[in-house]
Amino acid sequence: MNNHQEFTDVRVFFSKTGIAKYISHLDLYRTVQRALKRAKLPVWETQGFNRHIYLTFALPLSLGTQGCRESMDMRLVSPLPFDEMSLRLNNALCNSIRILETATPIMKHTMIKKAEYKIADINIETFGEFLNSEKIEVEKKTKKKKTLIDLKPFIEGVKLNDTDITLTLPAGNDFNINPVLLIEGYKNFMSEKERALVAEGSLTRTRVLTADGEEFR
Amino acid sequence: MIDYKSALDKVLLNVQKPSRYVGGEVGAVYKNVEPVRGESLLRFAFCFPDTYEIGMSHLGLKILYSLINSVPHYWCERVFMPADDMYEAMIENNIKLYGLESLEPIADFDFIGFTLQYELTYTNILAMLDLAGVPLLAKDRHYPIVIGGGPCACNPEPMAAFFDLFVIGEGEEVTLELLKLYEKFKARNAEKEEFLRAAANIKGVYVPSLYDVKYNDDKSVKEIVPIDSAPMPITKRIVEDLDKAYFPTNFVVPFCDIVHDRAVVEVLRGCFRGCRFCQAGFIYRPYREKTKETIVSQLSRLCDNTGYDEASLTSLSTSDYSDIEGLLSQICEYTNKNNIGLSLPSLRVDKFSSQVLEKIKSVRKSGLTFAPEAGTQRLRDVINKNVTEADLEKSCRIAFSGGYSSVKLYFMVGLPTETLEDIEGIITLIENVIEVYYDVGKTLQKAEKAKTKIRPVSVSVSLSTFVPKPFTPFEFEPQVSKEEFDARRRHLLSLLNNKKVRISWSDYDESFLEAVLARGDRRLSDVILRAYKLGCRADAWGEHFKPNLWEQAFADCGVEPQFYALRKREYDEIMPWAHLDMGLKKEFLIKENKRGLLNE
Numbered sequence A: 001m002n003n004h005q006e007f008t009d010v011r012v013f014f015s016k017t018g019i020a021k022y023i024s025h026l027d028l029y030r031t032v033q034r035a036l037k038r039a040k041l042p043v044w045e046t047q048g049f050n051r052h053i054y055l056t057f058a059l060p061l062s063l064g065t066q067g068c069r070e071s072m073d074m075r076l077v078s079p080l081p082f083d084e085m086s087l088r089l090n091n092a093l094c095n096s097i098r099i100l101e102t103a104t105p106i107m108k109h110t111m112i113k114k115a116e117y118k119i120a121d122i123n124i125e126t127f128g129e130f131l132n133s134e135k136i137e138v139e140k141k142t143k144k145k146k147t148l149i150d151l152k153p154f155i156e157g158v159k160l161n162d163t164d165i166t167l168t169l170p171a172g173n174d175f176n177i178n179p180v181l182l183i184e185g186y187k188n189f190m191s192e193k194e195r196a197l198v199a200e201g202s203l204t205r206t207r208v209l210t211a212d213g214e215e216f217r
Numbered sequence B: 001m002i003d004y005k006s007a008l009d010k011v012l013l014n015v016q017k018p019s020r021y022v023g024g025e026v027g028a029v030y031k032n033v034e035p036v037r038g039e040s041l042l043r044f045a046f047c048f049p050d051t052y053e054i055g056m057s058h059l060g061l062k063i064l065y066s067l068i069n070s071v072p073h074y075w076c077e078r079v080f081m082p083a084d085d086m087y088e089a090m091i092e093n094n095i096k097l098y099g100l101e102s103l104e105p106i107a108d109f110d111f112i113g114f115t116l117q118y119e120l121t122y123t124n125i126l127a128m129l130d131l132a133g134v135p136l137l138a139k140d141r142h143y144p145i146v147i148g149g150g151p152c153a154c155n156p157e158p159m160a161a162f163f164d165l166f167v168i169g170e171g172e173e174v175t176l177e178l179l180k181l182y183e184k185f186k187a188r189n190a191e192k193e194e195f196l197r198a199a200a201n202i203k204g205v206y207v208p209s210l211y212d213v214k215y216n217d218d219k220s221v222k223e224i225v226p227i228d229s230a231p232m233p234i235t236k237r238i239v240e241d242l243d244k245a246y247f248p249t250n251f252v253v254p255f256c257d258i259v260h261d262r263a264v265v266e267v268l269r270g271c272f273r274g275c276r277f278c279q280a281g282f283i284y285r286p287y288r289e290k291t292k293e294t295i296v297s298q299l300s301r302l303c304d305n306t307g308y309d310e311a312s313l314t315s316l317s318t319s320d321y322s323d324i325e326g327l328l329s330q331i332c333e334y335t336n337k338n339n340i341g342l343s344l345p346s347l348r349v350d351k352f353s354s355q356v357l358e359k360i361k362s363v364r365k366s367g368l369t370f371a372p373e374a375g376t377q378r379l380r381d382v383i384n385k386n387v388t389e390a391d392l393e394k395s396c397r398i399a400f401s402g403g404y405s406s407v408k409l410y411f412m413v414g415l416p417t418e419t420l421e422d423i424e425g426i427i428t429l430i431e432n433v434i435e436v437y438y439d440v441g442k443t444l445q446k447a448e449k450a451k452t453k454i455r456p457v458s459v460s461v462s463l464s465t466f467v468p469k470p471f472t473p474f475e476f477e478p479q480v481s482k483e484e485f486d487a488r489r490r491h492l493l494s495l496l497n498n499k500k501v502r503i504s505w506s507d508y509d510e511s512f513l514e515a516v517l518a519r520g521d522r523r524l525s526d527v528i529l530r531a532y533k534l535g536c537r538a539d540a541w542g543e544h545f546k547p548n549l550w551e552q553a554f555a556d557c558g559v560e561p562q563f564y565a566l567r568k569r570e571y572d573e574i575m576p577w578a579h580l581d582m583g584l585k586k587e588f589l590i591k592e593n594k595r596g597l598l599n600e
Ligand code: SF4
Pocket: B271, B272, B273, B274, B275, B278, B279, B280, B281, B282, B316, B317
């Protein structure tokens, strides 16, 4: 078996919006695998007994969160114009996952340190008050234990817009804060009455960033 | 509509696997609901009374979904029974059952179609109608038209009160004929009854309200009388030429994992073996094959369009395909080239030459299964299961030599004429299989002069209770009683002392209810409705099944379930399904019954 095949790394940027927020990460992985197969793109497959298309995601999106510009990496075994790659993959995917661009990867995944989120369908005023609290303590669950963590010091770049709020949280492999935690904290903060009235809040990851706030490329 | 969808949005993040409830998969069909050139859409909800995972694995749904959607101004959407958490959330938030594509309530559709796959999904059908917000009883309903089809529609009598019509037999042709006819009546705003009377004239369409059933004092059926010169009997539809029958070129490819997540093509329809207990074997007659060329082209097209890397063939008995060797070599050529795994459940290995076995080596071994169904040759002759012990041994030898180390065996308990001797035969058969395994192992060891240990064999045995079904030679036979079943079960367990054997039993109470509903008449509609009102739902989902509530429902309605399940029926008794013609003469069933039971 030829393990030294020539290939080119490519990074595919995509959006995952609307009903696609209900697709779990594992299901997204399978969905893209099949789309690649349908599109008959010349992508590299891992060799050996259990052959499958090589595919990695920069930063998994949790169930319920939409993504404006996510990315996944794969390898091409024969040259293909990037535009054609995007087009063919788009034709093979469902409407809620759209390919925005195919490009040559510039940064390593480890350079991802932050992400910007948009929070909509909430009461902006109450949420603003909530963000101004001295401490924002929530329970963070890891594999085995639950720890209490104060989110306050990690929240950056808060912008209260007319219908939504944007803010930045640590992201990446080393330290990641799931914005769902923030929503949970917000629900605890609200009074009973408000909780019944107000929608769950909808989350969108708008940008994936490096430590300097540069967009991940 | 906006409000409705946001209500859905609110609950979806709080339920397990929400992607099952939003559609939008690749291959899902979307249409414009605005009238095009004055032609408004005909909306059809294809309801599968079980979960998304099970329903989406069902080939019949895929065929009819694509077929209806192939007509530009027909829109067929999928609907499944929501899992418990979603079911409760929908009730709590007043979300009506909706089509997965439009996310719009199916109560506003033209048709609601159910597939009747299994008797224990009947209460799910009521739960889904209820969730949709349409009246349960056909007589209380105007539109939508509620229709049913599928294997259990060969005796749909217990569900007669809830359905406007049933399609008897194969649906590929009659479905479009029916929808076309409906369009005419819809255009002039006709009454439902008027449409139904016209529909009854389509071959294969059964409108239960057009037949009156009279009963004898002993509660058996006295007479089935057509009203308004409705056709008698109602004849099942079959597709003459399978090569020409509609078959989809694409499937909806789900996001989440489902039971059978792969491309699948039907290779043949019907079965000529005539096992006397097997309803499918009789009602899907005649035996028809697709040509190799059709099968290979349908399968490759499906794989190309779906991106599946697993494919499978389906039918009642794929091993019977006349040129199975040729077919498999052709398919393997395609699947091997495209790195697609081929899985062939329950293929009989003894039929193949070693060259072909070599060729299909890449075929995913999905475990070895045999269905001798009965423990002794005598009983296998009674049920006409043409498997001998020698066949079984030969197959096991081939398979074990090929590296298999686990076997699954299927048997039925409670078959007509069964005695404890036949139960003992099951044990002997199991022991023989184990013996063959170690014998093969030792021979291999010797040949390879290896000291490797023989891997322990694992045998799993699945025992189901025999359920007598309509349109089989055993439709006259009683089901075994619970006491008798327990006695046989105890006997088997007392004889079994091998740790390598895992035994699983079907639940007697479930099989009993299945037997009641399978050969039931219209009076059971009341019982099913009562059981549903008492809280029965999803009876096939193990933990949901509540035999005590069913018992109460029978009592409340003054119906004795034993009458349907445990009674021997005389040859001249009029069966509740006597007005339905499945292409089998009653004399033939009686002859077969006698041949089996009396050795005549
Ligand atoms: S049990 Fe199998 S072989 Fe026998 S009639 Fe039914 S489908 Fe055919």
